[in-house]
Structure formats: C-alpha cells, structure tokens
Amino acid sequence: MAEQPSDPGLPHPDEVARVMADIAAKSRSLVEDFLQQQGAQNPEQTPVSSAIGSAFIELTTRMMRNPAQLMQAQFALWQDYMRLWQGTTQRLLGQESEPVIKPERADRRFKDKAWDDNVLFDFIKQSYLLSSRFVMEQVTAAGDEEGADVRTQRKVEFYTRQFVDAMAPTNFVMTNPEVLRLTVETKGENLLKGLRNMLEDLERGKGTLKVRMTDEESFEIGRNIATTPGSIVFQNDLLQLIQYKPTTATVHQRPLLIIPPWINKFYVLDLQAKNSFVRFCVEQGLTTFVISWVNPDEKLAHKSFEDYMTGGALAAVDAVLKATGQKDLMAIGYCLGGTLLATTLAYMAAKRDARIKAATFFASLVDFQEPGDLGVFIDEEQLKALEEQMQKRGFLEGSEMARTFNLLRANDLIWSFVVSNYLMGKDPFPFDLLYWNSDSTRLPAAMHSFYLRRCYHENKLVEAGGVTLGGVKIDLRRINLPAYWVSTREDHIAPWKSTYAATQLYKGEKRFVLAGSGHIAGVINPPTSEKYGYWTNEDLPADPQAWLEGATAHPGSWWPDWAGWAKARAGKQVPAREPGQGSLPAIEPAPGSFVKVRAA
Structure with a gap:
C-alpha cells in the first residue's frame, strides 16, 4: 500500500x-x-x-x-x-x-x-x-x-x-x-x-494536586462578588446573619430567611448582580435575610447537628423576628440547609411553634435511601476511616470534600482542566461559579459524623422518631405548612427523584418544580439567562416518574414561578425596613467577616 x-x-x-x-x-x-x-x-x-x-x-x-x-x-x-x-x-x-x-x-x-x-x-x-x-x-x-x-x-x-x-x-x-x-x-x-x-x-496543595479551575485573583468577596448591599445584624459562634437593604419603597410584611448549606459558602446565592438570587428576592419586595456560616476550625470540633439547629436555624429565626418586629416568617433551605430546615420544622411542630409559615426547599434530601453517587463514599469501612481522620484535626478539611464533589463530574471538573491547564498550558479564565466552588469550607467532626451516619448511612431522619434532637423525637410527618420544592433534573448530589420523596411526607399545600441542569446551575438560573426551563405538575403522585410524565414544560427560569408563590404568602405591604434600624443594630457591612475566612 x-x-x-x-x-x-x-x-x-x-x-x-x-x-x-x-x-x-x-x-x-x-x-x-x-x-x-x-x-x-x-x-x-x-x-x-x-x-x-x-x-x-x-x-x-x-x-x-x-x-x-x-x-x-x-x-x-x-x-x-x-x-x-x-x-x-x-x-x-x-x-x-x-x-x-x-x-x-x-x-x-x-x-x-x-x-x-x-x-x-x-x-x-x-x-x-x-x-x-x-x-x-x-x-x-x-x-x-x-x-x-x-x-x-x-x-x-x-x-x-x-x-x-x-x-x-x-x-x-x-x-x-x-x-x-x-x-x-x-x-x-x-x-x-x-x-x-x-x-x-x-x-x-502542599504535595496534593489542587487543580485551579478559575483565575482566583479576578474576584474579591465584597468587591465584585457577594455585593448585594446589607448589614450583619446578628452573630454567634456559628453564624452571621445578613439583612439586605431594600430596593422598593414598600415590602411584604412577612420576612424571608435563607438557610444555605455550610458545606459551601452562602454567596452562591449572591455571585454577581446578573445572577444573584438574593438580589432577585430583594427586588420582589421581600425583606431578605441570609445565614453566613462560620468556617470552623478545631475549636468548634464539638459542634453537632443539634447545635446547627438550635444555634443556627432557630437562633436565626429569633433574630429575624426581632429585627423586623414580626411574629412569623418564610424560610428557604438549600441542599444541607434544606435538610436542616426540614429537621427544624419537625422540631418546631413538636414544640407547637408555628413561626415559620411557608417553606421552600432547593435540591434538598430528607430521604437518603437513594442518595446518588455520593452514596459510593459512605459505608462502614469508609466512615470509620473518615471519623478517625476527623478526630485528629477536629474537622473535615474543605479540600477533601471538594475533591469528592469534583469526582461526581470528573470530565467537567477535573479532566477538562487537566487538559486545558497542563497540556494546553492555558491559564484558567475568570468564572464566578468556579471561584465559589474553589472557596471550600471545613466541617466540624461531630456534626459531619452525625450527618453521614444518621442520614446517609442509616437513613434515620425519614423514620418517625429515628433521630432525637434537643430532647425531641424528630418526625417529618408533623410538618404542616405551605411548601415549595425546586429540584434539578441532572443533580448528582441530590437526585431529584429522591428529593421528591418529601412531597409524600409533609402535610399542607405543596408545589414541586423540576428545573433543568444540575445542583448549582439549575438553581442559580436567573430569568435573564433564558436557559434550561422547568416542569410543573399540580398532582403529586407517589411515583416521581409518574409526576414527570404528567408534568408541563415551561421555558426559562423557575424564579418567577417561585416569586409568585412566595409573594402570595408573604402578607400585605408595609414600609421598607432598613438593616440596623430595627431592634438589632448593624454590626458590620455585608457580606461580613465570616465568609472571608478561607479554609486554606
């Protein structure tokens, strides 16, 4: 030839x-x-x-x-x-x-x-x-x-x-x-x-390959990322509470508390003006508060899941109501923050505490029977090894958690950067979402061990009385209030069919929305992007696949759908509330000092 x-x-x-x-x-x-x-x-x-x-x-x-x-x-x-x-x-x-x-x-x-x-x-x-x-x-x-x-x-x-x-x-x-x-x-x-x-x-990475995903020098928290104006109005050893400055002359009477996960930092919800969910909420006339969790070190190794409920979610509820002079509020929980919100609602129901009048859950699991690929990392052998490692330091290092999440989408979050950075010799370009993804947080040993064992490994949270917190046997079936879920169709962290299980547990008015894309991009999807779309179905059959087959597809972002739902439950219009002018004075400008503490 x-x-x-x-x-x-x-x-x-x-x-x-x-x-x-x-x-x-x-x-x-x-x-x-x-x-x-x-x-x-x-x-x-x-x-x-x-x-x-x-x-x-x-x-x-x-x-x-x-x-x-x-x-x-x-x-x-x-x-x-x-x-x-x-x-x-x-x-x-x-x-x-x-x-x-x-x-x-x-x-x-x-x-x-x-x-x-x-x-x-x-x-x-x-x-x-x-x-x-x-x-x-x-x-x-x-x-x-x-x-x-x-x-x-x-x-x-x-x-x-x-x-x-x-x-x-x-x-x-x-x-x-x-x-x-x-x-x-x-x-x-x-x-x-x-x-x-x-x-x-x-x-x-001190000997471990820590692949750069973005130009980290291009961003600075408070300067060009996490910039929505507001003030810290409350803090303790676990959190700082941000109250955001209103942009409307009047606001809805019932304030909104957002509980983000503490596996990552809150500002995924406030990246830049064009894609900030926080700014969107403020523009809807909602008095918006967000928890900024501490980035814990060995001194907080003893902090438990119960501490995050009492000193976290419940302390924030108290502070929001004190700052606004209201008797009740609405709440959003994202990912682990949604798991905490559901647990807190069950605790409050047992205590006959009805101060949260409506709840929204972003990509949140409470039934961990099918946790997706994250379940690969959770068995007795791995849990024991992880607990031994955490006990030595008092916390799980943020970079270790980040590597686990990156493995779930290795081609996108590992190998594409290996090719670009090491084979092509390119410098990473500025990308706000990847900057946030690289800004990892540590997790207290006691809390993380409880979360992995009782939720992921044993799936006890979904059992009536399977978990006891603050002397209360937690039963999610006691939750009775209007609830809105948004899950994402390609979620590798909280598979949507698993998050759907909560719709069969809670009482009260319920609405489930399925967004396109994944755990982050599907949630952080502003109306201006005109991407992905979402599905709705007024019926909530037991089988999630049956729900999807009967669902109606809609173009664009789910944010306006949620805004209509939330504002219908947020009460009448009242004069706008300035941060620090209520019963809680301003401590420092948003986004505060806790969020600027880096795990490295």
Whole structure:
C-alpha cells in the first residue's frame, strides 16, 4: 500500500519527535528545581482509597463465576473491533465508512474536527469508546447477578467510570490532536507552561494536586462578588446573619430567611448582580435575610447537628423576628440547609411553634435511601476511616470534600482542566461559579459524623422518631405548612427523584418544580439567562416518574414561578425596613467577616 499523505492539519511525526525531545530536556530541570524547593512530601491517603480494593475483588469473583458470559462479551467486542478495522481500512483507501460507535451528544471531549476527519484519531476515538463501553457493561452485568450487594456494585461502577474517564485519549499529549497541534506550533511552550502550572498547583496543595479551575485573583468577596448591599445584624459562634437593604419603597410584611448549606459558602446565592438570587428576592419586595456560616476550625470540633439547629436555624429565626418586629416568617433551605430546615420544622411542630409559615426547599434530601453517587463514599469501612481522620484535626478539611464533589463530574471538573491547564498550558479564565466552588469550607467532626451516619448511612431522619434532637423525637410527618420544592433534573448530589420523596411526607399545600441542569446551575438560573426551563405538575403522585410524565414544560427560569408563590404568602405591604434600624443594630457591612475566612 502506498504511503498515505500526512494530514495537513497535524504536524509531521519527525517534527513532533524533535519537539518532544526538547521538552523532555527543559522539563527535567524544572522538576528538579521544584523538588529541591519543596522536599519530599507524601500526600495523606484518603479513606476512600482503602475501601476500593475489596469491592473490585468481589466484582472479579462474580465475573469468574460466569465465564461463558464473559467470553460472549469478549467475542462481541472482537466483532466490533473487526468492523472498526474494516471501516478504517476503507477510509485509508479513500472510501466512506459509517462509524461503529459515536460519542454521546453531551460528550465535549471529542469536539476537535480531527477526531472525525483524521483516520488515525477517529480510530483512536472509536477504540476508546468501544473498550470503555465493554468495561462498563461487564461491571454492570456482574452486578445484576442474584445476591449481589447493591452498595458494592455502585462503588465498583463509580470507580470503574473514574478509571475509564482517566484513560480517555484526550487526556494525553500524543493522542489528543488539539494538544499535539499546539505543541508543534509553540515548539513545546504549552507543555512547559503546563508543567509550571502543575508544579504551582502541587505547591498550593502542599504535595496534593489542587487543580485551579478559575483565575482566583479576578474576584474579591465584597468587591465584585457577594455585593448585594446589607448589614450583619446578628452573630454567634456559628453564624452571621445578613439583612439586605431594600430596593422598593414598600415590602411584604412577612420576612424571608435563607438557610444555605455550610458545606459551601452562602454567596452562591449572591455571585454577581446578573445572577444573584438574593438580589432577585430583594427586588420582589421581600425583606431578605441570609445565614453566613462560620468556617470552623478545631475549636468548634464539638459542634453537632443539634447545635446547627438550635444555634443556627432557630437562633436565626429569633433574630429575624426581632429585627423586623414580626411574629412569623418564610424560610428557604438549600441542599444541607434544606435538610436542616426540614429537621427544624419537625422540631418546631413538636414544640407547637408555628413561626415559620411557608417553606421552600432547593435540591434538598430528607430521604437518603437513594442518595446518588455520593452514596459510593459512605459505608462502614469508609466512615470509620473518615471519623478517625476527623478526630485528629477536629474537622473535615474543605479540600477533601471538594475533591469528592469534583469526582461526581470528573470530565467537567477535573479532566477538562487537566487538559486545558497542563497540556494546553492555558491559564484558567475568570468564572464566578468556579471561584465559589474553589472557596471550600471545613466541617466540624461531630456534626459531619452525625450527618453521614444518621442520614446517609442509616437513613434515620425519614423514620418517625429515628433521630432525637434537643430532647425531641424528630418526625417529618408533623410538618404542616405551605411548601415549595425546586429540584434539578441532572443533580448528582441530590437526585431529584429522591428529593421528591418529601412531597409524600409533609402535610399542607405543596408545589414541586423540576428545573433543568444540575445542583448549582439549575438553581442559580436567573430569568435573564433564558436557559434550561422547568416542569410543573399540580398532582403529586407517589411515583416521581409518574409526576414527570404528567408534568408541563415551561421555558426559562423557575424564579418567577417561585416569586409568585412566595409573594402570595408573604402578607400585605408595609414600609421598607432598613438593616440596623430595627431592634438589632448593624454590626458590620455585608457580606461580613465570616465568609472571608478561607479554609486554606
């Protein structure tokens, strides 16, 4: 066969070889300098890593019990490869050939035209897709055996997916056409710059690779992020309470308290003016308060989930009502903040305390039977290891929690940045949401152990009396008030079908809304963006899939739908309330000092 002409869009192999040799020489000295400066550092082993081996051993054992099925699958893979070889040969001879396999539409890794136009890279792409599909199908098939442990199966599937994603050809210089092209164009400067980026990230992470996702120098809390005007009007050792300045002459009588999660910081709800949910609430004529949680250290290791209820949610309710002179309020809980709000409402119901008149839950779980991919990290072995680690320091380090969440969307939140920062040699661009995502928080050991064990591992919160807080047996079925849920269709942290379970528990008027996108983007979706859409259904059948099948789709943001619901329950109009002019004086300007404490 005659030698095929080289692809005009890709460099000649001889030139690639020369450039790579030059890079190797330059990079060696760079690494040597880094090691001399840093010394030897061994990253701490995470509890997760010790729990994977036994799960894979069990999987392999199950696969070997059915060798015929494995052989049949291998034969099918061999047939697919034969079709791929045949198609590749046809293309080399100048003929057309349909691909054996294509990437999923949402897979952005293979967007460069060379993955389709260049025969070699098309072959690499399809080989990877066929192999990864084969591996994942065998893992799934092994888990379908009778008697297979569901938790073990999910763990194996999750980590197999991590391995498959890590081995993608897009993650390597010589099998990524875009990187290869840039490497020759810049004579390897992209890889040298990428190596510097990686060494800087290692230094920032003190030996652990801490991938930069955004230009952190472009943002400053209180200057161009978390800028909605307001004041701190109350604080204790767990929180600062922000009251926001009104923008309307009158406001609704009933104030609004927002309880964000303390796994991350509150300002995801107040990023910039264009996408601030807090600012949106203020513009609706709602006197808006938000909890800014403390970023705890070892001195708060003893703080429990009960403390977050009494010294957190309930203390904030007291302060809001004192600041406004009102007898009742409305509340929103987001993620873990929603779990806390539900727990607090059940506690208040037992105490005959009806000061919260309407509640909204953003992507919040109370029934943890199906917690999604996060359940992979929670079993007895991993919990014991994590608790031992937390006891040494008194808290869970924020970066460890961040790595766990990033693994849930590894291609988007890990590998895309590895390619961009280290292979392409690019600097991350400014992105407010990713800045917030990198601003991690610590979690007190006592609180986090309770949350993981009693909620995720044992699913006790959904049981009547399964959890006791403040001397009260918590029963979510005692909650009786108007409730609004918004969950997101692609949520990896709080799967919407699991959040839907709460609609079958509470009494009172209920409205469930399903938004497009995921845990953050689906919630932080202002009307001006005109993205994603949402679904509503006035009926609330027990089966969430039945709810979806009967739901009506709407374009754009769900925010106006919620605003109409909230304002109908917020009472009459009264003169606007300025922060600090009520019974609680202003302590300092928003966003306060607690939010500026970084875990690092």
